[in-house]
Amino acid sequence: MNPPNDTYRPDVLTANRPLLWGAAFLSVIMMAPVAWLVGLSIKSNQDLMVGTDSVFRAPYTIANYLNILHSSQVFGWFFNSLVVATGETLMVLILSSLAGYGFARLEFPFRRTLFIIVLFGLAVPEQAVIIARHQMFNWFGLHNTYLGLMLPGMSGAFGVFLMTQFFRAIPKDIDEAALLDNASQWRIFWKIMLPQTLPAQATLGIFTFLHGWNDYWWPLISATKKEMYTLTVGLASSQSNFAQSEGLGFLAAQAVFASVPALIVYVIFQKHIVTAVSGGAVK
Incomplete structure (x- = not known):
């Protein structure tokens, strides 16, 4: 038995697929600065002073967040x-x-x-x-x-x-x-x-x-x-x-x-x- 038309519309999903991909692409662009900020926050300050490209490489640390709690x-x-x-x-x-x-x-x-x-x-x-x-x-x-x-x-x-x-x-x-x-x-x-x-x-x-x-x-x-x-x-x-x-x-x-x-x-x-x-x- 096919599901009702008002709950399952594959034709509508197919027609709107370009919009969905466009929205996903824009979402990635908007989230990139947030991801960069989070990446900086879990890197040691010594590594970042050498170069911020170290964000993409391990190791990572939560020491910066612990410093917030202590000092x-x-x-x-x-x-x-x-x-x-x-x-x-x-x-x-x-x-x-x-x-x-x-x-x-x-x-x-x-x-x-x-x-x-x-x-x-x-x-x-x-x-x-x-x-x-x-x-x-x-x-x-x-x-x-x-x-x-x-x-x-x-x-x-x-x-x-x-x-x-x-x-x-x-x-x-x-x-x-x-x-x-x-x-x-x-x-x-x-x-x-x-x-x-x-x-x-x-x-x-x-x-x-x-x-x-x-x-x-x-x-x-x-x-x-x-x-x-x-x-x-x-x-x-x-x-x-x-x-x-x-x-x-x-x-x-x-x-x-x-x-x-x-x-x-x-x-x-x-x-x-x-x-x-x-x-x-x-x-």
Whole structure:
């Protein structure tokens, strides 16, 4: 008995074979730098100082990763990045969800004008306000603090826009029916509307976390004490003299170590990104 046509389509597979080979080829190209970095991280620093072509030859070692555990400040920088990225993510999700619900489902004066002002934030580059921001944070004594590192990332115009559009896609019959049942606006938001936006929140959370984790520009300016460095700034500070002290292999091991949390977050929540982008959350 032949399998159903909707589950087995060899003709479709054959027709798309060039696309599959092309996607595989592009995947190999994109993974090549990652493989090179991992290869550097498992080579001894002495071999790499002779030539980086030794990556393709044994022996290999995990000494660089062991050095991270014993003699590096990476764990302190790792903790700082984790606090900053997690704090930014939580606050962006809370503020963007509330603002998006207000813009999409509530009526209040100057709603459209305020939404346009929020959208202007997408067009203003961070570099344009960096001097004013630096002075403001200096006046309030927020430099070299976790709050000072997190606050700029909390003002996410993209998050407000994303959640507004997602809330608008939900049929209004749902909250109107809840209002007929004497449900408050807060209960409608918390119990009915918010659970339907989980794919969008997961997508926004991943983007925000990755931005906070990989951010280099603002932590470089705000964190002047070494103990307050984030992982990106800390790793960059060790690159100036790596050949004489820690070595290229150790630096590559630090980079791999720094990349693992972002990879784990993406792998766990990637299905929510697909759902949000495809618009399949609202039925």
